[in-house]
Amino acid sequence: MKHIISVLLENRFGAFNRVATMFSGKGFNIQSISIGETEMPETSRMTLVTSGDDKIIEQVVKQLNRLIDTIKVVDLTQSSNIIREMALITVFYQKGTRSEITNICNIFRGNIVDINNKTLTLEITGPPDKIDAAVNVLMGYGIKEMARSGAVALKRGEQIKDQRKETTFTQL
């Protein structure tokens, strides 16, 4: 089963590599990784999409926790959490299909971000299955190129208790 794991990481030299090395060394698979800044300059947040049975996922989480650079590891797979991905999709169009594609883009609440005499580029954001659905539909028109960001995720807001400034990690 697919799992979305969020990792709060010390923003140190080699930290990202350490995670990647651990995955390849232990034979775990990674479908996507995205990583970026957080509200705290000394940390970054990594969202990993991986898959495996419960035993494997348990090991993935434990092994991630074991790394010195990881501050917190959470499995955010539950759909109640906020999971988003962005895709840029360049699609071929013909005379008759341009408005169809524009319509599809609207249905998925996307934006047309580029156009030329042969192709349209769509920007679509949403949960990964929504992106999958859009890609499926657009495939019929011929996808020239596509780039997906990989998922980013946050836990849905449990009310943050008043803990002065140190509320930082409760988000994750």
Add this chain to the structure above:
Amino acid sequence: MKKAKRFMTGAEIFFECLRYEKVKHIFGYPGGAVLKLYEQLYDVDFLEHILVRHEQGATHAAEGYAKATGKVGVVLVTSGPGATNTVTGIADAYMDSVPLVVFTGQVASHLIGNDAFQEADIVGITRPITKHNFLVRDVKELAITIKQAFYIASTGRPGPVLVDLPKDVINSSCDFEYPEEIDLKGYKPVYFGHQNQIKKAAEMLKKAKKPLLYVGGGVIMSGGTNELAILAKENNLPVTMTLQGLGSFSGIEDQSLGMLGMHGTYCANMAVNNCDLLIALGARFDDRVTGNPDTFAKDAYKIHVDIDPTAIDKNVTVDLPIVGDVKHVLAEIASELSEPLKYDEWWDQINSWKDECPLLYEDNDGRLRTEFVIESLFNKTKGNAVIVSDVGQHQMWTAQYFNFTNPRSFITSGGLGTMGFSVPASIGASFGVKDKPVISINGDGGFQMNIQELVTAVAYKLPIKFVVINNSFLGMVRQWQELFHLEKYSFTDLSASNPDFVKVAEAFGLKAFLVESPKEMKSTLDKAFEINNGPVLIECRVVQEDMVFPMIPPGASVESMIVKRLNSKQ
């Protein structure tokens, strides 16, 4: 203790940090990238630097030192080839959870990535085989990094930490102040087990009819051998140990069933197979222990105590995990048991297995066998020795026949199985242990893998007894070839090419002895153990085609145990 800030060079800071960490020995080899450190070292008097003859030797020596003393082993080498030569020792330490801090020189920061002379990305290379590693990028980070390195190496589940030191960092200067404390947000080992789980474990012990303690190296690392002895003795619990666990419980006690696993005793493996409660203590269900993990202790309720959460449920799924320091957990379990427990029927069963198939070897044909050599060493020392074995058949016979009575008395490469470990590791052990003889036991193959370190032993006048068990074969591989590879003895016969070990040793400056028959053994040991102003070598020419039994073939179950040679060759 706290001193005012002082303006110091990186090299000065480096040694000040080692002073704060109470480092007394450091195993190293100089080179271009660490010259500034060696310049500084020239005037350092609070620690001894031991010059090895190969950087692999430095890492194994540091391992031997760490395993013998429980302290962190420290290594200092240069960049590039110096650093890459440490890799085998680091991997070995990682597999056996040995606390090391390895300092490697690195080219100057601005040259990193340029394929500069003697540049190697040692941080990248060692990432999967270290507990953690660091590249120090600014002299201001040097002190805190060294403090963190020692902290990470020695706490939780111990392991090797590498610190890469670019030349410019060592050469530049800053204000020095040794940090009092460190706070690693992502590293907080759990020492105390969960109370309810501990209560549950005690309940299970009360309910069990056929319990068994399966003890690994973690009990020795945590310093929990007294707690183990108390729990086991007060409650009549049978104890079996892994290769790394040997010595955690005295092998001469009746309650010890000896080692379990591939070359474990018949009794220990039968007990594992039939127990109804298995308590794994600081052990990791390695495949050399479990064989087929699906049939391992298949009917037992399994409790696993370990400080490393990733060790739990990794190879074998357990019923009750307890994450914590095994020393504390053992004491707490014991305190939950008010009445001593007894398992009389279980002991009758165990004793009948002991009688059914004890460890035995052929000893009336006048030929010298490894088992006899090991027994003779035990008799000579009464077990009061530090035994450092290499890898192969002699290692398994050592594990079987030397009844280790004390923790830290057996040092061997288990997880990685690194031939060439024993000679340098015994050197490290010899620096750490002065009140007992240190005995290095080698096969004729592995002895040649770090033979250069004999020079180190001679140079420092270390009273090590190097024993070479010469069967003129890569014996363990030969055994597998005979049993599983159609008797194709492909590249394992060394008889035509082996050197004269006595002469080799003499050329290195050791006093050397040759033993060819059992009757020469005792008198030779008596002579060899008289010499304590330097190392000696004892070559034992043993039967060539012997095999180690019992043996459970790799991946198989206890039912497939081979207890003795099927066809009588030789």
